[in-house]
Amino acid sequence: MKEFKVTPIRNGTVIDHINVGMALKVLKIVGVKEDVSSTVSVLIHVPSKKAGWKDIVKIEDRELDPKELDKIALISPNATINIIRDYNVAEKFVVEVPNVIKGIMKCSNPGCITNKDEPVEPEFVVESKKPITLRCVYCDRITTDVAENVQ
């Protein structure tokens, strides 16, 4: 029998095939914070057949909105989402880079107005999905390193 370091969850969301080292940033992106009411398991550096190593996040009793989850693609383009109901995978899908990114990362340009105390959310247009290239809607600065700028 296969040995699990973390047991399967009954209901909730499993985010699998996260790029190794990105699990905590994924939690940030999907808005899971310390005020969460259920158990969240974070597995960092797990052997993976496909990629060598990966991270996994399991959020119990919560089905995350697939639209929100697409943002994960910015830092883990190969991540898969499994919605678990009664120990079974009820839905499974691959994340896809959205066309517009709003609110999850800051602009890499320190001189950008969105990095000042103004009442706006940073917003980016996705210029290219592979490799990921984002353009700030405000200052036009091109960013390729998303993980570095996730807030």
Add this chain to the structure above:
Amino acid sequence: MSAAFRGMDVVSIRDFSREQVEHVLKLAEKMVPIAKGEERSVLLEGHVLGSLFYEPSTRTRLSFDAAMTRLGGRVLGFDQPAGASVAKGETLADTIRMVDAYSDVIVLRHPQEGAARLAAHFANRPIINAGDGAGQHPTQTMLDLFTIRKEKKKIEGNNVVIVGDLKYGRTVHSLSEALAMFGANLTFVAPPSLQIPKEHLKQIESMGHKPKMATTLAEVVKDADVLYVTRIQKERFPDPAEYQKVAGTYRIDLGLLKDVKKDLIIMHPLPRVGEIASEVDSTPHAKYFEQAFNGVPVRMAILGLVLGGLK
């Protein structure tokens, strides 16, 4: 065309098609006698321009003031944030919402990149970007294009050599993209540390142009139709000696102009700090003061269009 312009924000030159820029230049031509004070106009009578300059500016601010006043409109605003509510910590968003209620069009110069786009987000009135940090300065680009077209009859096919701080120079990025859009042949002359950023080069190349790159002026100036000079800022150099060396290399004087084309024109967004020797001013090549004047008719055309007074 007028429907497309009325109420439009002028934030980046990229927001304009070639046809739209040509339309602005054509109207600006008609504005020249009014800009010179030879003809009177009440085109924008009763309209108010909110002029917000968070950074010092001479030419841009005064030429917007002149443009609005010559068309019969009025100007309110500030030319330094000290003393204004800004100094008390008000956000740009709040200042803009207030001025939006007091005026019909807002001209904004701000040290932060993206400030004009942010202002456009909060204002109902048209926002005209008068420079946002190292970002865009679209009306400068239009007056540069206007100057080249006026002096050379057309922009297409001219060899335009742009020299100076091409990395940080605000005017250079939007101008070079616009020149590529109009089919000019571009040459960038700068020390390697101040050459044009890759993303701009890529943008220009995506329009089907392959700009030339050079490190010295002497090798390219002979074929130039337009020599566009920008200031190399001292603060970009950690070592003052290095600055002196670089600045000296790109100085335009009569010696450099010995073998240039007869009808070469020299432009500079001004202020200049020694990049062009004053002995050049009296040559027929010098067009930088005309260029500064051209800001008035071009800004008149833009104000007239976004306020609906011009079609």
